[in-house]
Amino acid sequence: MSTEKEVLAKLRDAIVNLDIDGVKKAAEEALAAGIPAYKAVVDGMAKGMEVVGQKYEDGEYFLAELIMAGETMKEGMTVLEPHLKAGDIKTAGKVVMGTVRGDLHDIGKNVVATLLKAANFEVIDLGVDISAEQFIETVKKENPDILAMSALLTTTMIEMENVMKALEKEGLRDKVKVIIGGAPITPEYAKKIGADAAARDAVEGIRICTEWTKDK
Numbered sequence: 001m002s003t004e005k006e007v008l009a010k011l012r013d014a015i016v017n018l019d020i021d022g023v024k025k026a027a028e029e030a031l032a033a034g035i036p037a038y039k040a041v042v043d044g045m046a047k048g049m050e051v052v053g054q055k056y057e058d059g060e061y062f063l064a065e066l067i068m069a070g071e072t073m074k075e076g077m078t079v080l081e082p083h084l085k086a087g088d089i090k091t092a093g094k095v096v097m098g099t100v101r102g103d104l105h106d107i108g109k110n111v112v113a114t115l116l117k118a119a120n121f122e123v124i125d126l127g128v129d130i131s132a133e134q135f136i137e138t139v140k141k142e143n144p145d146i147l148a149m150s151a152l153l154t155t156t157m158i159e160m161e162n163v164m165k166a167l168e169k170e171g172l173r174d175k176v177k178v179i180i181g182g183a184p185i186t187p188e189y190a191k192k193i194g195a196d197a198a199a200r201d202a203v204e205g206i207r208i209c210t211e212w213t214k215d216k
């Protein structure tokens, strides 16, 4: 029988090694050993995601590994999620996200959503082709800390500006931080439309979101 520390290390290593079978086994072992599911997520898998993020920044891992790590994390979550009790994990903050109207690209957005969840954020992912009205309606209803938008087309990035204008018009601009991302997005564009930040990739995006909510 492994100790708690050993099982948590197995969970972490399974994420780092992108080991889908291993993460399931380690998650089951954690539950069998009486380790609370939230602990297995926070002190096991999420620690692994931190290592993966670092490896990506160091140029040792690439996008394919980031996506695989996200998939591995999802697999572990299928075992652990039913055992998570509401309120167990203090969320880092709430994020409403989506790909803007007219744009169906969601692979990058999904990587961002997975990494945000791994960093303890509550994520409301609206999906793709989301209009300014849908973003506004959800911000009003959910009162998130952060609104995160993705666009991959030069023809759809302009939608982000429409969302910014709508936030302003509805008096919501000061209530939510806005981060944008996607291949054509630059910090200059974020500045131009009045968003708070643009992220080059998911890891930078998560770092910015964590920084914004660290004093919550």
Ligand code: B12
Binding pocket: 063, 102, 103, 104, 105, 106, 107, 108, 109, 111, 112, 148, 149, 150, 151, 152, 153, 154, 155, 179, 180, 181, 182, 183, 184, 198, 199, 200, 201, 202, 203, 204, 205, 206
């Ligand atoms: C896969 C793909 C598709 C798939 C999308 C599948 C899906 N479920 O997403 C399909 C085949 C459907 C598709 C369709 C089209 N596509 Co396409 N597609 C791509 C491709 C090859 C890869 C995009 C991708 O997934 N990359 C991998 C992800 C992980 O990277 P990413 O999206 O950039 O995300 C990272 C960062 O940008 C960032 N990020 C992204 N979003 C966000 C959001 C936030 C908040 C943060 C913090 C960070 C962040 O983090 C991510 C991870 O680090 C790109 C080319 C390319 N190399 O980018 C073309 C590309 C984007 N597509 C293009 C085009 C033209 C189209 C079509 C118009 C083609 C057509 N004629 O039908 C249609 C448009 C459909 C539509 N209405 O959206 C062009 C866009 C050109 C332009 N400048 O506008 C590109 C650049 C190809 C090209 N060189 O011409 N496409």
